[in-house]
Amino acid sequence: MAEITLTAKKREISNKGANKELRRNGVIPCIYYSKDKEPIAFSVEEIALKPLVYTSQAHIINLTFENEEPIGAIIKDVQFDPVTDRVVHADFHGVTLGQMIDVQIPINIIGSAVGVKEGGMVQQNIHKLDVECLPRHIPQHLDVDVSELEIGDSIHIRDLNFEDINILNHDDTIVISVVAPRGEEVEEEAEEVEGEVEGTAEPEVIAKGKADEEDNKKE
Structure with a gap:
């Protein structure tokens, strides 16, 4: 599996207003989770994150913080703006060698x-x-x-x-x-409906015939 390096910057967990300001500046707020560590709030450049989100491949991502050893992670969840479809937040989960991961x-x-x-x-x-x-x-x-x-x-x-x-x-x-093909499906449905109509037509004729016979007897 390919490994990608992503430059990250730690941040304080902030309110919605601060996160909106980050996004206006082309920066996406993120959270790193791990079984063995406290959650880490950080941000990454939107332009660097997009290729890792809009892809048909999975990657292990090495989060690189200033003056620290890289942290292995995968993108676990991504939130999108319902109107613009832009990424607004991402969750990263830590990867530990030798431990199973979902x-x-x-x-x-x-x-x-x-x-x-x-x-x-x-x-x-x-x-x-x-x-x-x-x-x-x-x-x-x-x-x-x-x-x-x-x-x-x-x-x-x-x-x-x-x-x-x-x-x-x-x-x-x-x-x-x-x-x-859809055309064949529609044709088959039409044949089924036609068969149902034909199936109900005969009893109506029989019923009508019996009614005529009864009328003739009365006469």
Whole structure:
């Protein structure tokens, strides 16, 4: 797994007004958490943080504070502005060699599904897997091969197996499917509705016929 160095500056835990001022100056407030250390409030340059947030790969980040040894961490949670979608806060969790860690790893689809060649479409339901592993085994991404999927087939969590990694997602979770084109789905739905209508039409005719017979008897 790639390791990235990120220059950080310690700060006092402050109020919302102070955090807004940081953001106006292109700086993002962050918190570092670890089992063995007190939380550390710090800030990083937004321009340096963005490539680590908007990425399809996972990284171990070496937080570098002035006159201190780098601290290994991963980005655990990121908060975004609901209007601008800019990063407004990030949580970092400490990484200790030899200790298992929970982390999200991006999924990388490989191969060309058989079902796509038949006109189907690949539908990805989740884009990251929750996994548990040692820091040295954290991959940048996890490859999932869809080559053998036909239309209607799916890959579930239980179908995946990666060396040195425990997947934490539920076994029944669907990761990737190959689905029929939307036009075919609509056509099938229309045929089902038509079949239902035809199925109800005959009893109406029979009922009408019986009513006519009764009227004739009365006459």
